[in-house]
Amino acid sequence: MAKTKYVYILSQRYSGSTLLSFLLGTHPNISTIGERRKFYTHSFETNQQHAQSCSCGKLFTECEHWSTIKEGVTNKVNLQEYKTNPTEFKLFENKYLHKLACETVKFCVQRKLPNPFASKLKRLNHFNQILVEEIMKLNDGTVFLDSSKSLDQCFFLSQIEAFDIHVVWLTRDPRAQVNSAMKYNKWSVQEATERWKSEMNENAAMLGKIGVKSTELNYELLCKEPEKQMKRLLSEIGLDESAFSLNFREKTQHIMGNYSMRLGSDTKIEERKEWKKELKQDQVNTIESLTQNFKQYYSENL
Numbered sequence: 001m002a003k004t005k006y007v008y009i010l011s012q013r014y015s016g017s018t019l020l021s022f023l024l025g026t027h028p029n030i031s032t033i034g035e036r037r038k039f040y041t042h043s044f045e046t047n048q049q050h051a052q053s054c055s056c057g058k059l060f061t062e063c064e065h066w067s068t069i070k071e072g073v074t075n076k077v078n079l080q081e082y083k084t085n086p087t088e089f090k091l092f093e094n095k096y097l098h099k100l101a102c103e104t105v106k107f108c109v110q111r112k113l114p115n116p117f118a119s120k121l122k123r124l125n126h127f128n129q130i131l132v133e134e135i136m137k138l139n140d141g142t143v144f145l146d147s148s149k150s151l152d153q154c155f156f157l158s159q160i161e162a163f164d165i166h167v168v169w170l171t172r173d174p175r176a177q178v179n180s181a182m183k184y185n186k187w188s189v190q191e192a193t194e195r196w197k198s199e200m201n202e203n204a205a206m207l208g209k210i211g212v213k214s215t216e217l218n219y220e221l222l223c224k225e226p227e228k229q230m231k232r233l234l235s236e237i238g239l240d241e242s243a244f245s246l247n248f249r250e251k252t253q254h255i256m257g258n259y260s261m262r263l264g265s266d267t268k269i270e271e272r273k274e275w276k277k278e279l280k281q282d283q284v285n286t287i288e289s290l291t292q293n294f295k296q297y298y299s300e301n302l
Contacts, residue, residue: 003164004132007237009147010154010207011170012199014180016219018257019269020170021147022055022248023230025255029239031141033069034255037148039131040087042256043070044079055255065138065254072134077127086127089156091117102152109159110209125160132163143239147257151199151206158210166237167207167214171200173299174291175284176219179275189283193290200294220299223271271299 007024009017021034033039034055042052042060054063061067084090091101101117108115115121132144146157158165174196181192207214215236222229231241249267279287295301 001162004136004162005143005166005238006132006157006163007143007145007166007168008154008157009145009149009168009170010151010203011149012172012177012181012196013149014177014184015149015170015172016222017147017149017170018255019248020168020217020222021145021255021257022253023226023244023246023269024145024233025253026245026248026251027143027234027239027243029142029243030145031136031139031143032145032147032253032255033066033135034257035148036128036131036135036146037087037150037153038256039069040085042066043073045085055257056252060256063254068138069131069134072137073127073131076130076134081123082127086124087131089121089124089128089153091120091124106155121156121159124156128157129160129162143237151203155206155210158212165212167212168233169203169207169214169216170219171216171297172219173275174294174297175279175287176272176275176299178287179279183278189279189286190290193287197291197294218297218302220271221302223269224302226269 007030009020011017018034021032024030025032043066052060054060054066056063056065058064084093090098091105092098105115105117105121107113136142136144146153148154154165154167157163174193177196178189178192181187181195182189185192187195215233217229217233226246230244230246234241234244246269247267291297
């Protein structure tokens with residue numbers, strides 16, 4: 001049986017993954033709902049804090065597109081078998097037990113040891129396979145796009161034999177990344193920078209271990225030369241590089257991602273440069289001092 005071509009956007013938060021999802025979503029062969037990992041939360045969990053809107057403007061619970069996918073999945077899986085969130089690959093509800101289980105699975109897989117969570121993962125994998133099938137059937141695509149960003153998600157998906165994974169590693173200038181992280185997490189400049197470095201190193205190490213195809217794409221370059229970068233990316237994925245549109249809002253898409261981006265009306269592809277105004281010079285100096293080995297990601301060096 002032929003494998004499903006699965007494009008996964010791996011990135012840190014605030015890296016432009018929703019923009020990239022919209023752009024790739026204009027290609028007629030690509031099916032996507034943006035962040036697949038959030039499907040279960042927005043479709044099956046009843047907590048009102050999750051009552052957000054699809055990029056079409058309707059609440060997820062009222063969007064016909066999401067409702068059709070939900071019905072298709074419900075008809076093929078027994079939801080009673082899932083005590084934890086399957087699209088998050090949750091092994092335990094308790095976050096500490098889940099983290100420990102994830103690290104155990106990685107350890108066993110990488111050393112080819114028996115996996116104590118194999119049966120549970122088999123059920124979670126089945127749910128995600130059915131979900132992808134239903135989305136692709138509805139959108140009539142040949143390639144599935146997932147902008148879930150998380151490295152753990154990327155790892156678990158790479159273990160599903162039915163998927164042919166191609167990772168798009170989306171990176172951004174560390175100064176811009178750190179500025180966003182500081183605003184939304186109330187971290188110090190040093191903590192935010194060290195977290196950025198740690199994630200970059202972890203991403204590089206894991207991609208080397210799981211052995212999937214990957215393409216690196218820089219957010220600033222995407223904004224500077226969108227047509228050139230999109231054609232390069234589509235060519236590496238194996239799709240017609242001319243069959244996409246830079247006017248990513250010309251057709252209705254059903255994307256889960258950054259709130260302001262998915263519900264906005266702007267069509268201009270423009271680099272966000274708030275960091276140049278919001279960071280103090282001593283903060284910029286600290287970031288640059290701590291990222292001496294990552295200068296290739298500075299916008300002026302691209």
